[in-house]
Every structure is written in structure tokens, then in C-alpha cells.
Amino acid sequence: MTPDPLTATFAALADPTRRAILARLASGQASVTDLAQPFDMSLPAVSKHLKVLERAGLIARERKAQWRPCRIEAAPLQDVSDWVEEYREIWEQRLDRLGEYLRELQETGAESAGKIHEMKEKKSGRKKRNHR
Amino acid sequence: MTPDPLTATFAALADPTRRAILARLASGQASVTDLAQPFDMSLPAVSKHLKVLERAGLIARERKAQWRPCRIEAAPLQDVSDWVEEYREIWEQRLDRLGEYLRELQETGAESAGKIHEMKEKKSGRKKRNHR
Numbered sequence: 001m002t003p004d005p006l007t008a009t010f011a012a013l014a015d016p017t018r019r020a021i022l023a024r025l026a027s028g029q030a031s032v033t034d035l036a037q038p039f040d041m042s043l044p045a046v047s048k049h050l051k052v053l054e055r056a057g058l059i060a061r062e063r064k065a066q067w068r069p070c071r072i073e074a075a076p077l078q079d080v081s082d083w084v085e086e087y088r089e090i091w092e093q094r095l096d097r098l099g100e101y102l103r104e105l106q107e108t109g110a111e112s113a114g115k116i117h118e119m120k121e122k123k124s125g126r127k128k129r130n131h132r
Numbered sequence: 133m134t135p136d137p138l139t140a141t142f143a144a145l146a147d148p149t150r151r152a153i154l155a156r157l158a159s160g161q162a163s164v165t166d167l168a169q170p171f172d173m174s175l176p177a178v179s180k181h182l183k184v185l186e187r188a189g190l191i192a193r194e195r196k197a198q199w200r201p202c203r204i205e206a207a208p209l210q211d212v213s214d215w216v217e218e219y220r221e222i223w224e225q226r227l228d229r230l231g232e233y234l235r236e237l238q239e240t241g242a243e244s245a246g247k248i249h250e251m252k253e254k255k256s257g258r259k260k261r262n263h264r
Contacts, residue, residue: 007146014135014142019215026222074223081216081223083151084209090158091206091213 005057006083009076012056017041018049022072025059029069137189138215141208144188149173150181157191157204167202 003011012018021035036046050070053059057076062069135143144150153167168178182202185191189208194201 003146004148006151007148010142010146014139014146016136016139019138022219026219072219072222074219074226077216077219078223080212081220084213084216087154087158087204087206087209088213090204091210094206 005076006079008056009058009080012052012058013080015049015052018053021046021049021053022058025070025072029062029071031067031069035070137208138211140188141190141212144184144190145212147181147184150185153178153181153185153202154190154204157202161194161201161203163199163201 002008013022017039020039024030024035024038032043032046032050035050036043039046050059050061054061057073059070060073062071134140145154149171152171156162156167156170164175164178164182167182168175171178182191182193186193189205191202192205194203
């Protein structure tokens with residue numbers, strides 16, 4: 001059973017090495033040897049990761065050139081962005097609630113500060129009267 | 133070995149049923165029974181999916197209430213959004229290139245149309261002269 005495209009994309013992204021390969025390809029094409037270097041991985045291990053990325057449509061490999069460079073393909077990433085965008089309202093509501101809570105804290109804080117100031121004033125007033 | 137948070141999130145999202153559960157929870161809390169209904173799944177099967185979502189921090193389950201409602205947790209989704217946002221430039225560049233290509237096509241089209249018009253004008257001019 002072939003997974004739906006979004007499932008294949010998420011499964012391909014569920015690996016830190018594959019995400020690092022994508023990050024590297026975001027700055028330009030690279031060969032398998034180039035990609036293997038920073039990870040201290042064998043070429044077959046890197047090739048395996050590249051196959052997963054390729055099957056998910058996240059990378060494409062040049063057929064013409066001898067060194068078969070890999071390049072990033074943006075379409076599935078845009079699908080991920082579109083999918084997650086649907087939930088933006090939820091985390092923005094959460095941030096709004098957090099902001100509200102902090103404002104409340106500040107107001108209560110300001111009130112408490114006001115009361116403390118008032119108490120101090122009264123105290124010093126009393127002191128002043130005592131000093132008279 | 134526990135996966136890094138982003139890997140756990142992507143792995144949890146790599147399943148259409150789990151994404152559908154999240155979509156349901158985006159509109160409000162629900163019990164396991166509520167969640168099982170639309171999928172025609174057994175409660176243990178749904179519970180298994182919920183455990184994956186919970187471990188990834190995508191949902192939380194109320195401990196107080198007897199029916200232990202599930203609610204969506206937005207933070208990991210915001211992390212996905214932040215991650216994919218880094219690649220926005222790449223797909224926007226792709227769209228820019230596509231737009232450029234279409235503009236070029238239009239211009240070449242307009243040029244060709246201009247030439248055809250010119251040729252027609254010349255022809256009709258000749259015809260007019262012939263008719264004199």
C-alpha cells in the first residue's frame with residue numbers, strides 16, 4: 001500500500017539525518033559523496049536516506065550528469081506548510097491567552113506595587129509626624 | 133533512544149488517522165469514544181494512536197475528569213511551522229521562476245502576434261495597391 005503524499009512526506013522528515021540533508025540541499029545541488037561527508041556515514045547509508053527523500057518527492061536526482069547531483073524539490077514542503085497553517089489559529093489563541101495572563105499579572109503586580117507604595121507613604125507619613 | 137522532538141512530531145504526523153484525530157480535536161476536546169466513532173476503529177486501536185500523539189506532545193489528556201477528554205496541544209505544530217518556514221524562500225523562488233517563464237511565454241506570444249499582424253497588414257496593403 002503506497003502511503004498518501006503527506007504521510008510519505010512526514011515519514012521522510014521524521015529523521016534528523018534526512019532533515020540535515022535537505023538543509024544542505026537548500027543551499028544548492030550536491031553529489032552523494034558531498035552529502036555523505038558531514039555525516040560520517042557510508043555511501044550506501046546515505047543512498048538509503050536519499051531514496052526515502054526521493055520517493056517522497058522531497059529531492060530529485062539529475063539523470064544526465066555522470067555524478068547525478070541531488071537537488072531539493074520544494075512542492076512537498078509547501079504542502080506541509082499549507083497543512084500546518086490550518087492550525088495557526090490554535091497556537092495564536094494560545095499565545096493570546098498567554099499574553100492576557102501576563103497582562104493580568106502585570107496589572108495585579110502594579111496594583112500590589114501601588115498598595116505597597118501607599119503603605120510606605122503612610123508609614124513614612126507616620127514617621128514624619130513622629131519626627132515632628 | 134528517544135527521538136528528538138521534531139522527529140517524534142513528524143513520525144506522529146506520518147499517519148492519516150492521527151492527522152484526522154488532530155483535525156477533530158482542533159474544533160474542541162473529545163473523549164476516546166467520540167474519536168473512535170468516525171473512523172470505525174476499535175477503542176484499543178484509537179488509544180494506540182492517541183498514545184503516539186501524546187508522546188509527541190501533540191495532544192494532552194485531562195487527568196481530572198472521569199471521561200479523560202483529549203485536547204490538541206499547539207506547541208509542536210508551531211515547531212513544524214517554524215521548521216518548514218526556513219524553506220519558504222525555495223518554493224517562492226520556484227513560483228517566481230514559473231511566473232517569469234509564463235511572462236516570457238506571453239511576451240513571445242505577443243511578439244509573434246505582432247509579427248502576424250504586421251504580415252497581415254503588409255498583405256492587405258499589397259492587396260489594396262493591387263486593387264487600385
